[in-house]
Amino acid sequence: MKICSGAVWNRSRSNREGICGTCSLTVNGEAHGPDHPGAVCELYMRKFRDGATITVEPFRVGSFPILKDLVIDRGALDRIVQAGGFISARTGSAPEANSIPVAKHNADLAMEAAACIGCGACAAACPNGSAMLFTSAKVSHLALLPQGHPERESRVLKMVRVMDAEGFGNCTNTYECEAVCPAEISASFIAKLNREYARAVLQRRRIIATRNL
Ligand code: SF4
Numbered sequence: 001m002k003i004c005s006g007a008v009w010n011r012s013r014s015n016r017e018g019i020c021g022t023c024s025l026t027v028n029g030e031a032h033g034p035d036h037p038g039a040v041c042e043l044y045m046r047k048f049r050d051g052a053t054i055t056v057e058p059f060r061v062g063s064f065p066i067l068k069d070l071v072i073d074r075g076a077l078d079r080i081v082q083a084g085g086f087i088s089a090r091t092g093s094a095p096e097a098n099s100i101p102v103a104k105h106n107a108d109l110a111m112e113a114a115a116c117i118g119c120g121a122c123a124a125a126c127p128n129g130s131a132m133l134f135t136s137a138k139v140s141h142l143a144l145l146p147q148g149h150p151e152r153e154s155r156v157l158k159m160v161r162v163m164d165a166e167g168f169g170n171c172t173n174t175y176e177c178e179a180v181c182p183a184e185i186s187a188s189f190i191a192k193l194n195r196e197y198a199r200a201v202l203q204r205r206r207i208i209a210t211r212n213l
Helices: 075-084 104-114 121-125 132-143 152-165 176-180 188-211
Strands: 025-027 056-058 066-068
Touching (some): 132 176, 132 188, 152 188
Antiparallel strands (some): 025 056
16 A cells, blocks of 8 residues: 555556655654655555554645645646756657767756656755755756757756745755655756756856857
8 A cells, every 4th residue: 555645647557656746744753754765655654663653644835735635736847847948859750860969977866856747856855945846857968969959058047036036935955855866867967957057147148248249
């Protein structure tokens, strides 16, 4: 038996593999419960002592309003992704796999970042209610690949602007996000987000200065 808030999805395959991210639960005070890494749908009752009292709560983050009982609205994360926009890619038949060379290191990092399931546990675990681990994963997986480069600067600027507007806090390096992340996204991606943001701001300023010459 497992704990899961996604009753509607309970019979679906994705719901039992920790990849849909809809559970949004805190179990015994820990986002996604005490068995890390993993989402609540992967948390087995055998992880608890017989007769133990289990406290299940919704994620408590100001940017995720509680709708009812255990149901929260995580639309803020969708709006951050939406602000990032699309990538410029040619339509048509699939390109030859080696036509755009990607360094192995960057391809591996991009895959790691793309594993984020958007569950919001990082923000729920953070004492500042920060969604920087989520945003950094979304920014990084495109910034690391050539296909994501044309909109690289505008993407990070827009996503960070919406992240702030949604009321998420800032990172103060407590690493709580990394500890609860079911996808094992590294907090080092937050450093990458900060570098991407600084790079984009400097690039913008350089363009404005050049125009004013
Ligand atoms: S970074 Fe991890 S904890 Fe945060 S939304 Fe993505 S998968 Fe969930």
